[in-house]
Amino acid sequence: MSYDTPLVIGIAGGSGSGKTTVVQKILERVGVDRIAYLQHDSYYKDLSGLPPAMRRTINFDHPNSLETELLIQHVEALRNHQAVEIPIYDFSTDTRTSETYTVAPHRVILVEGILIFTEPDLRKLFDVKIFVDTDADLRFIRRLRRDITERGRSAESVIKQYEETVRPMHLEFVEPSKRYADVIIPEGGFNTAALDMVVARIESLLK
Numbered sequence: 001m002s003y004d005t006p007l008v009i010g011i012a013g014g015s016g017s018g019k020t021t022v023v024q025k026i027l028e029r030v031g032v033d034r035i036a037y038l039q040h041d042s043y044y045k046d047l048s049g050l051p052p053a054m055r056r057t058i059n060f061d062h063p064n065s066l067e068t069e070l071l072i073q074h075v076e077a078l079r080n081h082q083a084v085e086i087p088i089y090d091f092s093t094d095t096r097t098s099e100t101y102t103v104a105p106h107r108v109i110l111v112e113g114i115l116i117f118t119e120p121d122l123r124k125l126f127d128v129k130i131f132v133d134t135d136a137d138l139r140f141i142r143r144l145r146r147d148i149t150e151r152g153r154s155a156e157s158v159i160k161q162y163e164e165t166v167r168p169m170h171l172e173f174v175e176p177s178k179r180y181a182d183v184i185i186p187e188g189g190f191n192t193a194a195l196d197m198v199v200a201r202i203e204s205l206l207k
Contacts, residue, residue: 013132016142040113
């Protein structure tokens with residue numbers, strides 16, 4: 001990696017595994033002024049053309065629910081030192097808003113998402129691939145709490161979705177993608193030793 005080529009890091013793991021906590025630790029320790037941060041969740045396809053009842057039937061845990069091609073374009077643009085406009089998704093209505101936010105290019109590009117290692121064209125852009133591995137019961141509890149408090153969901157709807165799509169898609173896509181990881185972090189952001197090694201590796205690559 002030359003000095004002018006940004007370092008691209010992918011962080012994957014199951015829903016509720018603690019990926020965001022790991023990302024926040026890296027942002028704090030490496031420096032937000034050195035990192036362009038992208039979330040795969042921002043790239044859910046716009047379902048505004050579908051009636052609300054039909055939107056609820058969409059499998060949001062399948063790779064086809066995401067516009068990964070746009071994420072790939074944005075990563076490539078950032079690698080070429082170009083700013084990108086990130087879509088803003090409204091999870092309460094399952095639609096993409098008309099607004100965007102700007103992410104400027106930096107020495108490190110950090111991409112987070114459940115399914116980012118399942119896509120070959122996206123996966124090959126990562127210089128470092130990190131998988132956050134957490135027990136299923138903890139992941140479910142965290143997802144339940146998040147969807148109720150942050151996304152306006154009922155407990156019944158979260159449980160139904162977990163049984164019908166989240167768990168099956170995790171077993172079909174997310175768990176097998178762990179084989180592509182360069183680093184596996186058990187316990188997510190609570191694993192201080194693993195985070196120390198990841199941050200040290202990033203710092204050494206940047207130098």
